[in-house]
Amino acid sequence: MAAISGITSHLSFTVLRKLLSLPSMLTTHFVRSTSSQPDLQAIRDELEKFQGGSVDLEMDDQSGIAIMMLNNPKRLNSLTGKMMVDMANHITALEKWSLGKGLVLVGASGNFCSGGDLTFVRKALHYGEEMAAFQHDTLTRLLNLPLVSVALLQGHTLGGGAELSTACDFRVMSSSARLGFVQIKMGLTTGWGATTRLVHLFGRQKALGLLTSAKVFSAEEAEKEGLVDHVLSYALQPEEELSVCKNWLASNYCGYDADLTQAVKSSVVHCDLSGDLIESLRNERRVFGQFWGGSAQRVALEAKIKHK
């Protein structure tokens, strides 16, 4: 991703300003936001004080697929500070999961996420850029996990919830669900990195339209717009949809060894982040060399596979 990878990336502001000839207002803002590196540990300690709900993780070594559940159902799984910290901790565990192939991000009780928990938001109005810095780091790490990730969009996916969905590789949507980047209606721009990811995913014009319209899409509309990769059958009950989504991920994108799946995702991420084709090809060649002549290739050659 050409965007900032993690938040440790440091842009040379002088170079950037010359390249982009930024207007003074944006220049001032940009200087403020890049003038110091946020202390993520201090922000974590502060966010943890905003209690409520949890994010829970199940890692299945057998299937190689993990389920990360946003668990604040009485508040439509909106995120508190404590839940942001939970998610960051789980992503650190997933980064080290040697048997991992896939991840499903889901909300409890048939609802994905209705954004930031407004009780938390009202208490944290002094803490916006710090929260954003923490979430940028967490969601960039989520997107770059060496796993194939899918967000299961059920019920409401609004504001920050819509932002979370853009930090997964794929999006599967329940036929009755709704998806909307409503930040502008809340007097906000995106706080969790979705502007950057939407431009990268869909291009400037579609990203601009999603963010300035605050349109809330039905599943049918979202699929037509290309915002989601698969819409589930309307015949399914919410409790059936998680297993159907997990099977969709397993059968389409997690059918091979974990080390190969992780190597492919890591190469895709490397290419995305480097923005340098020569460097990306160099990395791709290095990874290829790790598998060429290896046991998986020898077994496949022996099997004389016909790809019908």
Ligand SMILES: CC[C@@H](C(=O)O)C(=O)SCCNC(=O)CCNC(=O)[C@H](O)C(C)(C)COP(=O)(O)OP(=O)(O)OC[C@H]1O[C@@H](n2cnc3c(N)ncnc32)[C@H](O)[C@@H]1OP(=O)(O)O
């Ligand atoms: C900080 C990140 C920022 C960003 O950068 O994107 C944001 O995310 S801003 C927040 C954006 N989200 C919202 O503004 C959503 C607000 N909620 C709604 O619009 C509606 O609740 C709904 C999602 C359309 C559902 O409406 P409805 O079906 O009528 O249910 P209720 O409104 O009764 O909700 C049930 C229950 O859940 C509570 N709830 C819902 N959303 C949130 C939230 N974001 N934070 C906290 N609580 C939330 C709602 O208050 C109800 O609880 P009770 O009032 O106790 O019944």
